[in-house]
Amino acid sequence: AALAHDVGNPPFGHAGEQAISGFFASHPAGLELKKMLNEAQYADLTAFEGNAQGFRLLNQTHHGLRLTYATLGAFSKYPRQSLGNRQKGRASQKKYGFFQTEKEQFAAVAEGLQLLPAAPWAWHRHPLAFLVEAADDICYHIIDLEDGCTLGLLSLDDTIELLRPIIGKRFDRAKLQAKQSLHEKTGTLRALAINELVEQTVEVFLAHEEALLSAHYDQPLTAEIPAAAALQQVIDISVDKIYRARVVLEKELAGFEVLQGLLEAYVTALLHRHQGKPGRQHENLLAIVPDEYRHRLSGTALYDDLRVILDYLSGMTDSHALTLFRKLKGITLPGG
Structure with a gap:
């Protein structure tokens, strides 16, 4: 559980989490989604959480680790969904630990471990x-x-x-x-x-x-x-x-530009596809998504497709994200 605890962190670490959250909370493409998703789904996007992303990755059908409930319980520092009031002063309520796509899986873990309920879609921590x-x-x-x-x-x-x-x-x-x-x-x-x-x-x-x-x-x-x-x-x-320190802040600033630039491109492409008006640029962009992610894009369930794109982007290293950003912006050409 300890070795896996950071597996869901995006490029540029906590600054990356803030960049993703900020995009969905304030960018025009992110705000457009508020009208197309339910409240809990949109809450997931506007507060991207590496812990919840980690739980999602560990439980994927094809690439998950098939861990025991006890290990997943020990992994889950924040056993709650994003939406809902948080109890101040409780460490387990500070963040959240699963997205809407994995809420039923987490409920099964909580039942198997007999975690004590704290609120709707929220439990008390496993002691470990x-x-x-x-x-x-x-x-x-x-x-x-x-x-x-x-x-x-x-x-x-x-x-x-x-x-x-x-x-x-x-x-x-x-x-x-x-x-x-x-x-x-x-x-x-x-x-x-x-x-x-x-x-x-x-x-x-x-x-x-x-x-x-x-x-x-x-x-x-x-x-x-x-x-x-x-x-x-x-x-x-x-x-x-x-x-x-200056070097750290400069890297964080670069991370904001890179991640929000990538999100602008991919979220806009998804929106055009789901609204039935995809352009060539948007379809080409989705076509170059690696097969392991592209084959999971449904074209019908917007929230699920957004989660797949976030799997792709948040799974990158800093350098991979920067390289892709440069290519998509025309700063460098493929093979250059």
């Missing part, structure tokens, strides 16, 4: 989902800090001072200084910090086992570990020094 969330939080923040140091966005001394309170008594400055390269030093710090955070998280999980099973506990495990304040400082510094 809290461990997957913690694993994500720990690795995400510590490894991003390591990357920031490696890229020169943060000094080694600053990195040491941020991780030393987490590592605690296992921190040995003399042994660290004996390491020859920056890579060895940051790798050692990373391993020690992650190990300590894992141990603390396991203790919190076991301490709250009964509350987790009865759905009375619904906050990140890392919020209650002894190193919570130190981990929050890592997060705060990362936001200021790494995530807002």
